[in-house]
Amino acid sequence: MTTPVVDFVKKYIESKSTRLHMPGHKGKSLLGFEAYDITEFDGADVLYHAEGILRESMDNATALFGSGRTVYSAEGSSLSIRAMLYLAVLYARSKGERAHILAGRNAHKVFVMSASLLDFDISWLYGEADGGITQCTVSPRALDRSLSEMKNKPTAVYITSPDYLGNVADIEEISKVCKRHGVLLLVDNAHGAYLNFLPENRHPMHLGADICCDSAHKTLPAITGAGYLHISQNAPDIILHNAYKAMSLFASTSPSYLILQSLDILNKYLSENYRERLSEYCLAVKKLKKRLCDCGIASLDGEPLKITITPKKFGYTGVELSEYLSEKGMVCEFYDPDYVVLMLTPENGVDVLDKIYNALSCIPKKAEITEKPPKFASPRVKLSVREAIYGETEKIPVSESLGRVFAGFNVACPPAIPIAVCGEVIDGDVIALLEYYGEDKCEVLKN
Ligand SMILES: Cc1ncc(COP(=O)(O)O)c(C=O)c1O
Numbered sequence: 056m057t058t059p060v061v062d063f064v065k066k067y068i069e070s071k072s073t074r075l076h077m078p079g080h081k082g083k084s085l086l087g088f089e090a091y092d093i094t095e096f097d098g099a100d101v102l103y104h105a106e107g108i109l110r111e112s113m114d115n116a117t118a119l120f121g122s123g124r125t126v127y128s129a130e131g132s133s134l135s136i137r138a139m140l141y142l143a144v145l146y147a148r149s150k151g152e153r154a155h156i157l158a159g160r161n162a163h164k165v166f167v168m169s170a171s172l173l174d175f176d177i178s179w180l181y182g183e184a185d186g187g188i189t190q191c192t193v194s195p196r197a198l199d200r201s202l203s204e205m206k207n208k209p210t211a212v213y214i215t216s217p218d219y220l221g222n223v224a225d226i227e228e229i230s231k232v233c234k235r236h237g238v239l240l241l242v243d244n245a246h247g248a249y250l251n252f253l254p255e256n257r258h259p260m261h262l263g264a265d266i267c268c269d270s271a272h273k274t275l276p277a278i279t280g281a282g283y284l285h286i287s288q289n290a291p292d293i294i295l296h297n298a299y300k301a302m303s304l305f306a307s308t309s310p311s312y313l314i315l316q317s318l319d320i321l322n323k324y325l326s327e328n329y330r331e332r333l334s335e336y337c338l339a340v341k342k343l344k345k346r347l348c349d350c351g352i353a354s355l356d357g358e359p360l361k362i363t364i365t366p367k368k369f370g371y372t373g374v375e376l377s378e379y380l381s382e383k384g385m386v387c388e389f390y391d392p393d394y395v396v397l398m399l400t401p402e403n404g405v406d407v408l409d410k411i412y413n414a415l416s417c418i419p420k421k422a423e424i425t426e427k428p429p430k431f432a433s434p435r436v437k438l439s440v441r442e443a444i445y446g447e448t449e450k451i452p453v454s455e456s457l458g459r460v461f462a463g464f465n466v467a468c469p470p471a472i473p474i475a476v477c478g479e480v481i482d483g484d485v486i487a488l489l490e491y492y493g494e495d496k497c498e499v500l501k502n
Contacts, residue, residue: 056115056326059108060319063099064091064312077309093312102127102310103303109315115322116283120251122260123288126298127318128268128281129310132245133165135268135284138301139241140169140213142266142286142294145301146239147175147210149293156241157201158213159224160431161191163243164464164471166213170440171477172305177440178209179433187393187428188472188488189219195228202236211239211265217246219470220394221357223257230263239290242267248283249274249360249400252330253337265290271318274360275325276402278317329401336360336401343408350416355394362397362411370421383414389469391492393428429491432484434461434475438500443478446500453489453497456481463498 068090074081082090093099100107109127117125128134140156147154154175158166159182170177180201182191193214202208212233216224226242233240242259244250248269251258259267265287271277286298337359344354344362355363366376377390389396397411437460438446448462461475474492475485481499489497 056119056323057111058319058323059111060312061316063108064093064316067093067099088313091313091316094309099312102129102315103299103306105299112315112319112322116318119322119325120258120260120283120285122285123290123295124286124298126284126286126302127310127315128284128302128306129314130306131272131280131282132163132243132268132270134302134306135282136163136165136243137169137172137305138284138298139266139268140166140173140175141301141304142297143211143239143241144173144175145297146291146293152210154211155207155209156211156213157205157209157238159191159193159215160433161189161215161218161472162213163215163245164466164473166243167440167473167476168464171444174439174441175210177476178205180212181431181433184222186220187391188431188474188492189391189394189470190222191218191431192216192222192224193229195225195232198229199232199235202232202238208236208238211241213241213243215243215245216259217244217250217358217361219246219389219472220355220363220396221246221361222355223247223358226257226259226262226264234263239265239294241265244268245270245282246273246361247358249333250358252325252333253359254330254334260285260287263287263289266294271321274398274400275321276400277321278314280311280314281317281321283318332401336399336405339405339408340399343412346412347415351420352415352418360399362399364395364397364415365393366395367393367424367426369418370423371418372424376418379418380414383410385411385414391470392426429484429487432475432482432488434479434482434485436476436478437480438478440477443500448498449501450496450498453486453495456489456497456499457483457486459499459502461485461497462500 076096077094080089095101100109144154157178160179180193184190230240242264244259244267269283271281272279353365353368372392373390373395376395388398443462461479474488
């Protein structure tokens with residue numbers, strides 16, 4: 056596997072050329088990496104008109120993921136999600152239709168923000184589990200039922216899998232349902248880039264999705280901001296042919312070459328003995344989950360690189376357990392009242408697994424906390440996201456918001472899952488959720 060971008064930058068540094076181009080640091084070091092930070096000048100290619108080193112590097116990634124076209128993002132999955140939804144809108148318009156997306160309600164806020172940019176209609180799918188706003192695994196049967204009941208089929212189904220807790224939807228069966236109903240399948244696979252390298256490939260490109268995004272930086276050894284947009288070789292031509300255009304519509308015209316080099320070297324790293332290392336590490340994490348379970352520390356049965364602890368079972372809230380781990384020198388990815396999420400990769404090494412076990416196995420157990428999170432609300436829609444986003448807004452106490460039209464995007468990340476969506480009428484269920492997750496103010500349209 057070649058590393059054309061890394062090689063080009065290395066040669067450029069060695070040439071000691073005078074940098075009469077951006078960036079303004081001119082390769083002089085304030086932090087140590089500036090020499091590697093170049094821009095799109097002659098020979099360095101142009102990310103979304105790629106014909107040289109970036110094209111070669113993205114071809115490598117395309118082969119690695121077995122897609123019809125894999126395109127780099129230097130702005131994470133956030134950029135790829137906007138592009139993915141633009142492609143769905145383009146596809147709908149090519150058929151003379153207005154775009155309509157049937158989406159799992161636990162969609163990341165970028166999905167809703169994209170609706171304000173692209174003006175598509177949304178219908179929501181709700182999961183069956185009652186685990187608060189982070190849980191919304193859609194089953195193929197429930198999806199089939201929803202699609203069968205819809206007289207006008209949506210353009211696409213949009214699934215977030217894995218979710219923030221590591222729950223994985225049955226993408227293979229979901230894709231069959233989508234094909235049967237003649238709708239596209241889009242997957243927010245931000246948390247699942249590594250699924251492509253498991254002994255049994257569980258990546259959405261392998262399981263029948265038409266388009267998906269991955270954040271390489273979340274689960275692979277890439278730097279923050281590194282991501283992909285993958286288009287399946289079976290996707291409609293209009294989607295395959297417009298991938299670069301879709302990305303360039305929303306991306307900065309100055310992509311970070313630090314991130315692009317990270318993605319470039321990753322192709323080589325992942326094609327060497329990564330699959331074996333990952334497989335061994337997943338087994339080690341599985342053993343740790345079992346050992347923790349044996350001493351009363353319960354966790355969800357989700358994807359292999361996440362340990363999602365359910366601490367209320369042994370007497371702690373997620374907030375308390377996260378504080379405890381922090382005192383032991385461990386910083387976890389996410390916590391809320393009900394869960395603590397530990398994200399692991401082979402780069403953590405096996406010693407870390409022992410450290411986690413040693414810290415958790417000696418935690419004094421207390422009486423179970425039985426309070427459950429409220430279920431997802433399904434409020435009435437008053438305005439489209441796009442209509443609501445242009446309205447005049449004000450911030451008011453949640454306790455005074457009953458009946459007002461929600462107009463905010465500012466959801467804390469993680470998990471960045473909107474409790475109410477712009478344009479929805481705040482009801483008692485929304486208030487219960489906002490209060491449960493500690494929000495005391497919310498943005499609403501002015502009356
Ligand atoms: C499910 C999900 N989708 C999309 C994103 C956005 O990804 P990125 O931060 O790579 O832009 C996130 C970020 O946490 C996420 O959790």
